[in-house]
Amino acid sequence: MGIAEDLAREQRSISVAEFFEKNKHLLGFDSPTRGIITTIKEAVDNALDACEEAEVLPDIFVGIRKVGDDVYRITVEDNGPGIVPENIPFVFGKLLYGSRFHQIRQSRGQQGIGISAAVLYAQLTTGTPALVVSRTGAREKAHRFELMIRTETNEPQIVSHEEIDWDRTHGTRIEIEFKSTLAAKKRLLDYLRLTAIVNPHARITADIDGEVTSFERASDEVPPCPRPVLPHPHGIEFGALKRLADASDGTVEEFLIESFSRVGKKTAEEMIGIAGLKPTRRVRRLGADELKLLLDAMQGVRVPAPPAQQCLSPIGEDLICRGLEKEIQLDFVRARTRPSAVHSGHAFIIEAALGYGGKLPSEGNAQIFRFANRVPLLYQQGACTITGAVSQVNWRNYGLSQQTLPVGPALIMVHVASTNVPFTSESKDAVASIPEIEREIVLVLQELGRELKAYLSRRERKKQQDDRARAVCSIIPEIAAKVSEIVELPLVDTSPLEGRIMRKVVAKKQTNDGKVCIRVTNYTNSEVALTLYNLSSDTAEDAEPQPDFVDDIGGEYNKVWRCRLDVGEAWQVLYTGVGDGVLDLRGVEDTMKVVVDLDV
Amino acid sequence: MDALAKERLVGIARTWYEQMRDGIVPYVRLPTRTKHNIEYDDESEVWKYGDKESTRAATTEKSAVHLLKMAYVIGFLKQQLVENRSSTLRELYYISEGWKRAKFSAQDESNLLIEDLEIITDVQREAFHLRPEEDGASIFGPLRIRETTRRGVREMHCQEDVGEAGYPIPNNVDTLDFVDHDAKFVIAIETGGMYARLMENGFDEEYGAILVHLKGQPARSTRRVLRRLSDSLDLPVVVFTDGDPWSYRIYASVAYGSIKSAHMSELLATPQAQFVGVQPTDISDYDLPSDRLTEQDVNALKAELTDPRFATEYWHNQINLQLEMKLKSEQQAFASRGLDFVTKEYLPTRLSEMGVI
Numbered sequence: 029m030g031i032a033e034d035l036a037r038e039q040r041s042i043s044v045a046e047f048f049e050k051n052k053h054l055l056g057f058d059s060p061t062r063g064i065i066t067t068i069k070e071a072v073d074n075a076l077d078a079c080e081e082a083e084v085l086p087d088i089f090v091g092i093r094k095v096g097d098d099v100y101r102i103t104v105e106d107n108g109p110g111i112v113p114e115n116i117p118f119v120f121g122k123l124l125y126g127s128r129f130h131q132i133r134q135s136r137g138q139q140g141i142g143i144s145a146a147v148l149y150a151q152l153t154t155g156t157p158a159l160v161v162s163r164t165g166a167r168e169k170a171h172r173f174e175l176m177i178r179t180e181t182n183e184p185q186i187v188s189h190e191e192i193d194w195d196r197t198h199g200t201r202i203e204i205e206f207k208s209t210l211a212a213k214k215r216l217l218d219y220l221r222l223t224a225i226v227n228p229h230a231r232i233t234a235d236i237d238g239e240v241t242s243f244e245r246a247s248d249e250v251p252p253c254p255r256p257v258l259p260h261p262h263g264i265e266f267g268a269l270k271r272l273a274d275a276s277d278g279t280v281e282e283f284l285i286e287s288f289s290r291v292g293k294k295t296a297e298e299m300i301g302i303a304g305l306k307p308t309r310r311v312r313r314l315g316a317d318e319l320k321l322l323l324d325a326m327q328g329v330r331v332p333a334p335p336a337q338q339c340l341s342p343i344g345e346d347l348i349c350r351g352l353e354k355e356i357q358l359d360f361v362r363a364r365t366r367p368s369a370v371h372s373g374h375a376f377i378i379e380a381a382l383g384y385g386g387k388l389p390s391e392g393n394a395q396i397f398r399f400a401n402r403v404p405l406l407y408q409q410g411a412c413t414i415t416g417a418v419s420q421v422n423w424r425n426y427g428l429s430q431q432t433l434p435v436g437p438a439l440i441m442v443h444v445a446s447t448n449v450p451f452t453s454e455s456k457d458a459v460a461s462i463p464e465i466e467r468e469i470v471l472v473l474q475e476l477g478r479e480l481k482a483y484l485s486r487r488e489r490k491k492q493q494d495d496r497a498r499a500v501c502s503i504i505p506e507i508a509a510k511v512s513e514i515v516e517l518p519l520v521d522t523s524p525l526e527g528r529i530m531r532k533v534v535a536k537k538q539t540n541d542g543k544v545c546i547r548v549t550n551y552t553n554s555e556v557a558l559t560l561y562n563l564s565s566d567t568a569e570d571a572e573p574q575p576d577f578v579d580d581i582g583g584e585y586n587k588v589w590r591c592r593l594d595v596g597e598a599w600q601v602l603y604t605g606v607g608d609g610v611l612d613l614r615g616v617e618d619t620m621k622v623v624v625d626l627d628v
Numbered sequence: 629m630d631a632l633a634k635e636r637l638v639g640i641a642r643t644w645y646e647q648m649r650d651g652i653v654p655y656v657r658l659p660t661r662t663k664h665n666i667e668y669d670d671e672s673e674v675w676k677y678g679d680k681e682s683t684r685a686a687t688t689e690k691s692a693v694h695l696l697k698m699a700y701v702i703g704f705l706k707q708q709l710v711e712n713r714s715s716t717l718r719e720l721y722y723i724s725e726g727w728k729r730a731k732f733s734a735q736d737e738s739n740l741l742i743e744d745l746e747i748i749t750d751v752q753r754e755a756f757h758l759r760p761e762e763d764g765a766s767i768f769g770p771l772r773i774r775e776t777t778r779r780g781v782r783e784m785h786c787q788e789d790v791g792e793a794g795y796p797i798p799n800n801v802d803t804l805d806f807v808d809h810d811a812k813f814v815i816a817i818e819t820g821g822m823y824a825r826l827m828e829n830g831f832d833e834e835y836g837a838i839l840v841h842l843k844g845q846p847a848r849s850t851r852r853v854l855r856r857l858s859d860s861l862d863l864p865v866v867v868f869t870d871g872d873p874w875s876y877r878i879y880a881s882v883a884y885g886s887i888k889s890a891h892m893s894e895l896l897a898t899p900q901a902q903f904v905g906v907q908p909t910d911i912s913d914y915d916l917p918s919d920r921l922t923e924q925d926v927n928a929l930k931a932e933l934t935d936p937r938f939a940t941e942y943w944h945n946q947i948n949l950q951l952e953m954k955l956k957s958e959q960q961a962f963a964s965r966g967l968d969f970v971t972k973e974y975l976p977t978r979l980s981e982m983g984v985i
Contacts, residue, residue, distance in 0.1 A: 492688075499692035500653070506729065507686060508648055510699040514641040514706060524651040529687075 070142030071104035078108030121184025170194035222404035263373020336368030359385030376446035417469035426477035539607025564609020636749035655685035768794035769838030871906030873928035
């Protein structure tokens with residue numbers, strides 16, 4: 029017998045399940061540590077997608093509990109619409125089974141691989157089936173399944189199925205057990221925090237081996253669910269065109285108008301003209317060559333961009349800012365949503381935010397938060413076009429230092445929303461480098477950079493003013509005291525100097541020998557009416573003049589005086605006390621007042 | 629002297645007092661103390677500060693605090709002069725601990741401020757009763773000196789009456805008189821190792837040399853001694869250092885004055901002082917063991933090319949040669965050719981070439 033015959037006996041088809049069993053890394057299951065994150069990510073993505081479709085505010089629980097040596101039980105439960113019992117075995121027990129693969133709209137999950145891959149991974153490492161509970165409404169019972177995947181055939185195997193009572197009226201719960209470690213706990217929390225930022229309408233509670241962290245909602249509005257659209261003539265390939273054509277009963281013209289978005293009668297005629305076809309031919313009768321001509325013609329004609337408002341769901345500038353601010357303390361944050369754009373017939377929208385200061389670390393590279401269709405990207409930052417675009421921007425122009433990436437207390441968030449996010453691999457870690465996308469990211473970051481620069485120079489001016497105020501109102505009096513002592517002359521009065529330089533309302537507090545003195549001088553050129561607030565532990569009973577009223581705030585006394593000062597006039601109050609606490613002046617614009625506490 | 633110092637110091641305070649009384653933000657004006665503002669003074673043949681001035685006014689917190697510190701120092705020095713006491717620069721730094729906002733953050737800061745006061749008052753810090761730390765620089769050679777100490781007048785010969793380390797130079801060299809000598813020239817040496825080598829090899833006796841140990845970048849007192857040896861004894865002064873950019877700066881501060889104390893160059897610099905080596909040409913001529921220049925070395929050499937004190941053909945040739953060779957050698961590298969080589973071969977050859985012996 030020949031070698032070919034020998035080989036023939038070995039040749040057979042491979043099921044997807046077998047293929048992924050061998051190539052776990054393609055789906056983000058390269059290590060047990062990462063396995064936990066990928067599993068939770070897939071389950072949470074599904075939960076959020078489901079809630080969005082059902083237009084309910086997501087309430088998601090994530091649990092991780094150690095059940096044996098290196099074995100963890102992972103639970104993800106949502107309040108989504110639930111899954112009908114007939115479909116449950118396929119959703120969780122068959123790879124490449126999903127509702128969104130054939131639809132053209134923005135969604136988190138797409139291929140229907142993720143969660144079933146997690147089930148497969150569990151069965152590989154511990155041999156335990158996945159437990160799924162789902163309920164579709166108050167009138168239905170909940171269904172509880174124990175599921176496994178037959179790897180040879182990629183078909184679900186139902187280990188058990190029963191109807192049970194469940195306290196949730198609708199929702200889905202999945203429990204999976206597999207070998208792993210909690211080494212990536214920080215990363216997991218990062219993932220959940222980032223998810224909470226771009227899904228400000230979701231409440232996420234995580235219980236990691238007894239330690240509970242919750243991420244609260246920043247908004248009670250359910251974002252509109254993106255609706256599927258027809259394919260765009262510029263985003264279609266031959267195979268898909270052929271499949272659509274075979275399924276159509278219409279003429280070429282009807283086919284073009286009915287099966288594609290943004291194609292009207294005129295556009296269809298133009299395409300058919302270029303392809304040299306008769307408009308009345310039945311499209312399914314066209315030969316392969318004729319279809320190729322049609323495809324070329326479709327690419328050659330100008331077609332308006334796909335209807336992005338319908339198929340995409342950007343987060344929005346306001347919600348991005350609210351999402352960031354609820355999780356991270358920042359001094360400055362701005363967000364921008366760009367108008368929609370197109371890459372190879374797929375609509376996309378770039379959103380970005382720039383944060384500065386607050387609790388961000390002042391050393392090292394700026395933090396980059398990458399998102400695609402509201403899903404955080406955690407791995408392969410270097411390979412991602414978002415990172416590439418960030419380093420293309422000249423941040424030095426906007427007041428940040430830069431070594432490839434910007435450096436300093438800054439945070440850059442970029443969200444790519446598209447009907448087809450071009451990832452570099454199936455594990456969906458990095459966005460591929462597409463010129464149209466990169467360009468949009470650079471543009472939005474430049475816009476934000478300009479705003480940051482304006483903020484930083486405003487802050488710098490304010491700092492200089494404060495600096496000057498401190499010098500004039502607090503240090504010069506000290507110099508005056510020392511110098512007067514040296515030259516053995518009476519203390520030189522520095523208030524004319526203060527007035528000339530400041531041209532503001534100056535309030536000063538100074539405590540000497542147990543006497544607190546607050547003095548307010550109007551150096552502006554108009555009369556002012558103001559209110560002075562002095563919150564401290566002093567009761568100031570002997571105050572002269574007496575306060576207009578005093579508030580007792582748990583042991584601290586907020587003393588309030590009102591006064592009216594002519595141009596150049598000064599007012600002062602004196603009382604016995606220790607002179608701690610704070611002083612505030614209202615009734616004058618911030619830029620027109622200086623408050624100096626000489627006791628600190 | 630004390631009265632003058634006190635009057636000038638109080639004068640600064642009085643100016644500020646008047647400025648503030650008249651509604652002016654207090655300020656001081658000082659010459660800019662960088663290499664871009666030093667000029668050669670033909671008459672005294674030394675480098676002094678030029679016309680560039682900077683104004684320090686109390687309009688920002690930083691400048692105001694600087695003036696406040698100056699006010700505290702003036703107050704302290706005035707008191708010290710009134711009570712006829714003295715203190716070291718280090719003690720001044722520690723005293724400022726109690727000055728709250730006027731406290732110094734490092735001794736460099738207080739030293740610089742004292743130099744500022746010297747410039748403004750045109751009085752030396754010794755007149756403020758301020759002393760530096762002993763720096764241990766010393767003299768060895770055929771020279772008899774007389775020093776007025778706190779315990780009376782002492783006279784001693786710098787070969788016969790001193791130990792192995794030589795005669796230690798005091799802080800205040802005004803108390804020092806040169807009685808007589810039997811020397812032909814003065815050689816200032818950067819490192820202790822080479823100073824000891826010349827002593828051990830009897831170089832001082834053989835050639836009639838007064839050895840002065842600079843101990844790195846020389847203190848003011850050491851530079852004043854060199855200037856006085858040059859002036860009052862009319863002896864040639866030569867400087868022998870390592871062959872690297874930092875050592876050339878030691879030579880420059882001896883010969884031309886330092887950038888930091890350019891206000892006193894006339895008292896401290898010895899314009900006649902000549903550079904012996906190690907020259908970059910020596911490194912190749914004598915095939916000396918060497919190290920590669922570091923990045924800082926290269927930057928320092930390049931900075932010297934724009935330093936007006938090095939703007940001569942000799943220095944530009946030597947510095948450019950060194951930048952090409954990318955090498956530096958220490959003076960003790962001559963030991964590679966035997967311990968006697970430096971005193972028997974190198975110095976006699978080099979000094980006769982220079983016309984010193």
